[in-house]
Amino acid sequence: MKFFVDPDIRKAETLDTSFYNSRENFEISKKKIFSSTWQYIGDKNLVRLQGQLSPKLFLEGFCNDPILFVRDKEDHVHCLSNVCTHRGNILVDAACTASHIRCRYHGRKFKLNGDFSSMPEFEGVENFPSEKDNLSQVPFSQWEQFLFASIDAKISAGDVLGDMKKRMSFLPLTEFSHHEILSRDYVVKANWALYCENYLEGFHIPYVHQSLAAVLDYNSYSTELFPYSVLQLGLSRGGDEIFELPKDHPDHGKKIAAYYWWIFPNLMFNFYPWGLSINIVRPLAPDLTKVSFITYTWKENKPDRGAGADLDKVEREDESIVEDVQKGIRSSFYKNGRYSPARETGTHHFHRLICEFMNS
Numbered sequence: 001m002k003f004f005v006d007p008d009i010r011k012a013e014t015l016d017t018s019f020y021n022s023r024e025n026f027e028i029s030k031k032k033i034f035s036s037t038w039q040y041i042g043d044k045n046l047v048r049l050q051g052q053l054s055p056k057l058f059l060e061g062f063c064n065d066p067i068l069f070v071r072d073k074e075d076h077v078h079c080l081s082n083v084c085t086h087r088g089n090i091l092v093d094a095a096c097t098a099s100h101i102r103c104r105y106h107g108r109k110f111k112l113n114g115d116f117s118s119m120p121e122f123e124g125v126e127n128f129p130s131e132k133d134n135l136s137q138v139p140f141s142q143w144e145q146f147l148f149a150s151i152d153a154k155i156s157a158g159d160v161l162g163d164m165k166k167r168m169s170f171l172p173l174t175e176f177s178h179h180e181i182l183s184r185d186y187v188v189k190a191n192w193a194l195y196c197e198n199y200l201e202g203f204h205i206p207y208v209h210q211s212l213a214a215v216l217d218y219n220s221y222s223t224e225l226f227p228y229s230v231l232q233l234g235l236s237r238g239g240d241e242i243f244e245l246p247k248d249h250p251d252h253g254k255k256i257a258a259y260y261w262w263i264f265p266n267l268m269f270n271f272y273p274w275g276l277s278i279n280i281v282r283p284l285a286p287d288l289t290k291v292s293f294i295t296y297t298w299k300e301n302k303p304d305r306g307a308g309a310d311l312d313k314v315e316r317e318d319e320s321i322v323e324d325v326q327k328g329i330r331s332s333f334y335k336n337g338r339y340s341p342a343r344e345t346g347t348h349h350f351h352r353l354i355c356e357f358m359n360s
Contacts, residue, residue, distance in 0.1 A: 020191040036154040047071035072112035079140035144173040163226040182295035190326035192283040200346035230346040234258035
C-alpha cells in the first residue's frame, strides 16, 4: 500500500497502523528504508592500526549484511563486503591483524583494499579474474572518530549528518572516550518506529519523565527540522550543568542542558555537557526492538547530573509507555491520530520521511 501524511501538520493524520503491524511492511522497510540510509557502525578504534580487520553486521538483528572494516598498509580505511566472491563464504569472523584477506574455504586471496589477488586451481577459467572477483566496496563515512556505513546509499552521508556536524563542531569529539560500563542494551516490546516517534517529541516529558521535567524548562523546549534529521534543544530549568558555548555559536547565550539529535531513520545522538549517548534502534520483529545505548564520556565528573543523569530510569519510563502504545495500535478501534503543531513537528517529519522512502 501507499502511505500518505499531509505535509500540512494542521491537516495531517498520523501513519496508518498497518505500517507497524504488518510483517510485509516490516520486511519491505529493510530494503527501502534501512539498507538505503546510514548506520552507525563504531568508532575508529575498530581499525586503529595498519593491517587491522574488523568484521561487523550491518544493523545486526535485522539487515545482517556482513561487512568488513580494514586499514591497509598505506593507512587507508576501507569498508568491504565480508563475503568471498567465489562461493559466498564469510571471510573474516573475528577482529584480527593480517597482511591480506584469505578465504579459509578454498584459498581465494584478496588485498586489504578488496582487490582480488590469487586463486588456486583456477587454470583455464575464461575471463578470469574480472571486476566481479574483487570484494564489493561498501559506502562508508567518518565523522571525527565515528564510522558510518550504508549498503545502498540513496542519500549522501553529508546530507544526512552535515547539519549535526556543523552545529556540534565546537565539541572536541576526538577526546570523547567510550565508557563500557555506562553502555547497555534494552529490548522493547514495540515497533521500532513507535520508539523513534516517542523520542521525537518532548510533549510527553511532563507526563512520563518527572525527574527529567524537573531539570528541563519545558516551556522553552524547541524542535528544529532538517532534511534527514531533527534537533531538540533541552534548556536547563535552573541553569546548572549546561554547555559552555563559543561566542560565535548560534546557540550562544542559551542555557542548553542537552542537544537531542535524531538521524533518519533510527539513530539518536544525545549530547550532554559530560559527553555523548548514541542510541541505535534495531528492529527485530514488527513488535520487538533492541535499543543499544553507546556512551562516550568527556568530563568524567558529570555523568550523574543534569539532563543526562539517570538515563536508565528515563529509558525504562519510555519503554513502558511505548509498549502500551504497541498494544493500543493493535486495536480495531484505532487507525491513526492527529498531530500537535506546537509539539509534534519532529514526529510529523519522521512520518513524512517514512512515506517518501516506503513509496519510492
